[in-house]
Amino acid sequence: MSEIARALWYTAPQTIEIREEKLSKSTGNRVYLKTHASAVSRGTEAIIFRGDVPVSERARMLAPFQEGTFPFPVKYGYANVSEVIETTADLEAGQRVFSLFPHQCSFLLPADALYPIPADLPSTRATLAANMETALNIVWDAGVLPCARIAVVGAGTVGALVGYLCARTPGVQVTLVDVNPKRQDITDALSCAFALPEDAPRNQDVVVHCSASEAGLNTALRVAGKEARIVEASWFGSQASGLYLGGGFHSQRLSLVSSQVGQVAPVMRPRWTHRRRMEAAISLLQDDVLDILLAAPIEFEDAPQSLGDVLSGKRDTLCQPIVYS
Numbered sequence: 001m002s003e004i005a006r007a008l009w010y011t012a013p014q015t016i017e018i019r020e021e022k023l024s025k026s027t028g029n030r031v032y033l034k035t036h037a038s039a040v041s042r043g044t045e046a047i048i049f050r051g052d053v054p055v056s057e058r059a060r061m062l063a064p065f066q067e068g069t070f071p072f073p074v075k076y077g078y079a080n081v082s083e084v085i086e087t088t089a090d091l092e093a094g095q096r097v098f099s100l101f102p103h104q105c106s107f108l109l110p111a112d113a114l115y116p117i118p119a120d121l122p123s124t125r126a127t128l129a130a131n132m133e134t135a136l137n138i139v140w141d142a143g144v145l146p147c148a149r150i151a152v153v154g155a156g157t158v159g160a161l162v163g164y165l166c167a168r169t170p171g172v173q174v175t176l177v178d179v180n181p182k183r184q185d186i187t188d189a190l191s192c193a194f195a196l197p198e199d200a201p202r203n204q205d206v207v208v209h210c211s212a213s214e215a216g217l218n219t220a221l222r223v224a225g226k227e228a229r230i231v232e233a234s235w236f237g238s239q240a241s242g243l244y245l246g247g248g249f250h251s252q253r254l255s256l257v258s259s260q261v262g263q264v265a266p267v268m269r270p271r272w273t274h275r276r277r278m279e280a281a282i283s284l285l286q287d288d289v290l291d292i293l294l295a296a297p298i299e300f301e302d303a304p305q306s307l308g309d310v311l312s313g314k315r316d317t318l319c320q321p322i323v324y325s
Contacts, residue, residue, distance in 0.1 A: 007104035011073040013051045016304040030108045033082035038103045039127030040320040049311040064100040077102035079130045081123045124321040133281035135161035140265035147171035151204040154211025155183040157319045163192040297323040
């Protein structure tokens with residue numbers, strides 16, 4: 001088997017193209033797959049779209065199956081739901097799987113890079129798996145306990161998923177804090193309270209920052225209670241961050257810690273592998289309410305023209321699915 005596959009490439013600042021490549025015949029343990037849906041990781045891919053990946057972080061920013069090098073051109077992405085086309089020793093034809101593969105209509109991957117998806121989980125919602133894995137790791141890093149008061153600053157996809165997970169811990173009160181009042185409909189659906197930054201409740205036991213903004217991080221510092229933990233879960237790229245460490249930062253003995261999905265959170269790392277964590281994330285996507293995080297899908301062939309507004313922030317989009325005819 002050989003065919004021409006089509007994939008999205010970031011080729012210059014604010015420029016996306018579809019490029020073609022030839023797939024070789026499936027051999028050995030490599031599985032031939034056709035994509036149903038993929039999702040744009042808006043925060044990370046916006047940094048790539050602008051060409052703002054810092055030189056110091058280019059090696060760490062590599063996606064598992066990325067092609068090209070930063071800043072351009074790169075084939076980037078890590079939220080792909082596809083269908084197995086030929087039965088293998090490990091997978092049946094027709095089985096849908098999740099992989100950390102870029103936006104591409106068909107491709108080949110080793111079986112051990114694939115994660116089976118339950119039959120009743122819609123493909124577009126399954127594209128949230130990578131974001132849910134990140135959110136799960138953040139909750140572990142945050143050390144969320146029953147009956148805690150938690151603020152999540154930044155109600156984007158990851159922040160909303162963190163709020164969703166925390167709100168399902170017994171007795172926990174979650175407030176999602178965002179500058180966009182339209183996000184209240186989403187927070188209501190996820191069983192969280194909503195607040196604008198100026199109205200965010202103080203004295204929080206845990207604060208998670210997901211807005212990737214200087215103002216958001218300073219809001220997180222402001223609302224944290226005495227000796228509280230603030231988890232920095234967003235990534236600034238090459239953007240500078242001015243922290244206000246006066247006020248109560250020292251007198252309140254606040255802790256500011258980072259969370260990054262590249263490694264399993266230390267509290268779970270001795271027992272959990274990356275594979276086990278991803279399988280757990282997929283199992284957490286069965287709730288229909290999570291569809292509220294998904295924008296109307298974009299057709300793959302229209303993506304070079306349509307994604308610019310998403311990645312530049314002109315559209316109020318959380319998770320942007322791409323679907324493949």
